[in-house]
Amino acid sequence: xxxxxxxxRALHALADAGHETVSSEGLASAVGVNSAKLRKDLSxxxxxxxxxxxxxxxxxxxxxxxxxxxxxxRAVALVGVGNLGHxxxxxxxxASRGFQIAALLDADPSRVGEEIHGLVVRHVDELPRxxxxxxxxxxxxxxxxPAAQAVADQLVxxxxxxxxxxxPCVLSVPDGVDVRKVDLAIELQILSFHEHRKASLxxxxxxxxxxxxxxxxxxxxxxxxxxxxx
Amino acid sequence: xxxxxxxxRALHALADAGHETVSSEGLASAVGVNSAKLRKDLSxxxxxxxxxxxxxxxxxxxxxxxxxxxxxxRAVALVGVGNLGHxxxxxxxxASRGFQIAALLDADPSRVGEEIHGLVVRHVDELPRxxxxxxxxxxxxxxxxPAAQAVADQLVxxxxxxxxxxxPCVLSVPDGVDVRKVDLAIELQILSFHEHRKASLxxxxxxxxxxxxxxxxxxxxxxxxxxxxx
DNA sequence: CGCGATTTGTGCACCTCTTCACAAGCGCCT
DNA sequence: AGGCGCTTGTGAAGAGGTGCACAAATCGCG
Ligand SMILES: NC(=O)c1ccc[n+]([C@@H]2O[C@H](COP(=O)([O-])OP(=O)(O)OC[C@H]3O[C@@H](n4cnc5c(N)ncnc54)[C@H](O)[C@@H]3O)[C@@H](O)[C@H]2O)c1
Ligand SMILES: NC(=O)c1ccc[n+]([C@@H]2O[C@H](COP(=O)([O-])OP(=O)(O)OC[C@H]3O[C@@H](n4cnc5c(N)ncnc54)[C@H](O)[C@@H]3O)[C@@H](O)[C@H]2O)c1
Numbered sequence: 001x002x003x004x005x006x007x008x009r010a011l012h013a014l015a016d017a018g019h020e021t022v023s024s025e026g027l028a029s030a031v032g033v034n035s036a037k038l039r040k041d042l043s044x045x046x047x048x049x050x051x052x053x054x055x056x057x058x059x060x061x062x063x064x065x066x067x068x069x070x071x072x073x074r075a076v077a078l079v080g081v082g083n084l085g086h087x088x089x090x091x092x093x094x095a096s097r098g099f100q101i102a103a104l105l106d107a108d109p110s111r112v113g114e115e116i117h118g119l120v121v122r123h124v125d126e127l128p129r130x131x132x133x134x135x136x137x138x139x140x141x142x143x144x145x146p147a148a149q150a151v152a153d154q155l156v157x158x159x160x161x162x163x164x165x166x167x168p169c170v171l172s173v174p175d176g177v178d179v180r181k182v183d184l185a186i187e188l189q190i191l192s193f194h195e196h197r198k199a200s201l202x203x204x205x206x207x208x209x210x211x212x213x214x215x216x217x218x219x220x221x222x223x224x225x226x227x228x229x230x
Numbered sequence: 231x232x233x234x235x236x237x238x239r240a241l242h243a244l245a246d247a248g249h250e251t252v253s254s255e256g257l258a259s260a261v262g263v264n265s266a267k268l269r270k271d272l273s274x275x276x277x278x279x280x281x282x283x284x285x286x287x288x289x290x291x292x293x294x295x296x297x298x299x300x301x302x303x304r305a306v307a308l309v310g311v312g313n314l315g316h317x318x319x320x321x322x323x324x325a326s327r328g329f330q331i332a333a334l335l336d337a338d339p340s341r342v343g344e345e346i347h348g349l350v351v352r353h354v355d356e357l358p359r360x361x362x363x364x365x366x367x368x369x370x371x372x373x374x375x376p377a378a379q380a381v382a383d384q385l386v387x388x389x390x391x392x393x394x395x396x397x398p399c400v401l402s403v404p405d406g407v408d409v410r411k412v413d414l415a416i417e418l419q420i421l422s423f424h425e426h427r428k429a430s431l432x433x434x435x436x437x438x439x440x441x442x443x444x445x446x447x448x449x450x451x452x453x454x455x456x457x458x459x460x
Numbered sequence: 461c462g463c464g465a466t467t468t469g470t471g472c473a474c475c476t477c478t479t480c481a482c483a484a485g486c487g488c489c490t
Numbered sequence: 491a492g493g494c495g496c497t498t499g500t501g502a503a504g505a506g507g508t509g510c511a512c513a514a515a516t517c518g519c520g
Binding site: 264266267270280281282283 | 477478479480481484485486487488
């Protein structure tokens with residue numbers, strides 16, 4: 001499940017706070033999910049809880065990290081060291097969660113050779129050698145959208161089977177390759193939609209607004225952290 | 231639906247390419263979804279397609295933008311102008327999709343006054359005035375995690391009801407306030423999970439691996455762009 | 461040693477979302 | 491004008507996720 005990383009983060013926070021065990025209720029409220037859902041999720045990994053007590057925080061962390069394959073530190077290659085790439089290269093939140101940015105690549109010759117946070121930017125044509133040398137397991141694309149598909153093809157060609165894409169476009173990759181995308185404009189548009197809906201509901205409480213704002217069940221937008229009330 | 235922004239992006243691309251109409255099949259393949267799903271989504275906005283022909287691209291763009299509340303350009307306030315904040319402030323992909331970064335705010339006095347892409351960084355204490363002056367409708371949090379909750383509270387206090395959070399933590403906000411979060415480490419961990427699973431399946435094709443790697447139905451992780459094969 | 465309080469693990473019902481399949485509608489060609 | 495092919499819109503079936511409610515299990519305490 002895609003919720004495991006969130007549980008993991010909450011568990012680390014609890015461990016730092018000194019807790020040895022957590023109840024499903026406690027962990028669930030920390031993550032913001034239903035406790036039954038959390039128990040069902042955890043039960044899929046095996047029975048690592050103790051009835052009457054709760055879950056051992058340290059043990060659960062180990063188990064989840066084992067499931068997620070975080071027992072080994074994974075090396076990621078970042079392609080496209082522009083505006084966003086610089087920020088990502090300097091982000092310390094990766095290393096602390098089991099990921100190491102092992103290579104920076106760019107196509108712009110004027111950027112190649114630049115040193116960023118201890119890493120030297122290399123040319124994207126060196127991808128085959130870099131992937132082999134650093135045993136890269138994940139590729140991150142932070143190039144402009146028109147270049148993203150070509151970069152993805154290059155990554156796939158050298159054996160990378162997991163890609164995180166920041167460019168606002170859909171990538172087509174062969175079966176067996178996993179792509180996740182992060183599109184900030186989409187996030188903002190979803191917020192805009194809810195904002196628009198809230199405004200309509202206030203403005204037209206009687207009429208109910210247009211067909212668009214009165215969609216069935218209130219238009220569930222998953223992944224949202226907190227649903228809007230009423 | 232949270233898919234509308236993706237349709238919108240594909241439609242803009244089609245419009246730029248000179249297409250006047252699209253079939254549900256064509257648009258669906260461009261976005262990477264089932265055509266029946268797309269038709270059902272669009273039918274919820276009303277009947278804007280012509281049988282035997284398809285959908286009018288320009289009309290559909292207008293309709294979706296209207297639903298998403300993008301007819302007006304929305305002003306967003308960015309709080310936390312650090313590593314990530316700088317990248318976001320310089321991102322031109324917001325303006326082109328109906329959003330204008332109208333204010334930059336930070337708590338660090340040494341950052342206040344700095345000019346970034348034509349905007350001057352102001353102190354976070356000026357939030358009430360800034361929100362009123364610029365009629366902010368969305369707040370973006372790019373501060374370290376420990377400060378995120380306080381910033382969220384401040385945003386809510388001055389009437390912001392939509393928040394995009396980049397800090398790796400859960401925010402608690404009152405009902406009626408919408409929070410979406412972007413956590414890159416979670417994205418990487420989900421990729422790591424699939425990577426781990428692929429490796430296990432190759433290494434242990436007979437035994438089927440541990441209970442973790444053999445979860446029912448193959449552990450759906452929604453939001454993924456392309457499922458892994460077999 | 462037994463009992464009650466507490467918490468996990470799970471069967472079950474519900475509900476949403478997805479996908480198939482097809483009738484209805486539209487335009488084009490003859 | 492009529493038929494034919496193509497595409498939309500939608501009913502129905504299927505799948506999957508969610509939450510309730512409760513039995514099973516464990517600990518602490520008398
Ligand atoms: N800046 C942001 O905050 C932000 C936010 C969300 C999404 N994005 C997206 O992330 C991507 C990058 O944004 P940015 O602001 O960093 O752009 P940018 O123009 O600043 O940087 C792009 C970099 O990619 C490099 N590049 C171009 N083609 C390449 C290729 N074929 N191979 C390797 N490198 C190549 C360029 O040399 C440049 O250094 C864009 O798709 C953008 O839409 C950016
Ligand atoms: N840098 C990245 O690529 C990246 C990627 C993913 C997530 N994030 C997350 O985004 C957040 C910011 O990351 P960063 O690398 O930009 O950190 P940073 O330390 O470079 O910047 C944080 C900024 O927030 C400001 N700030 C601190 N407290 C504040 C407050 N109470 N009010 C207003 N401003 C305040 C600081 O002055 C600083 O300028 C972090 O939570 C980080 O985990 C960053």
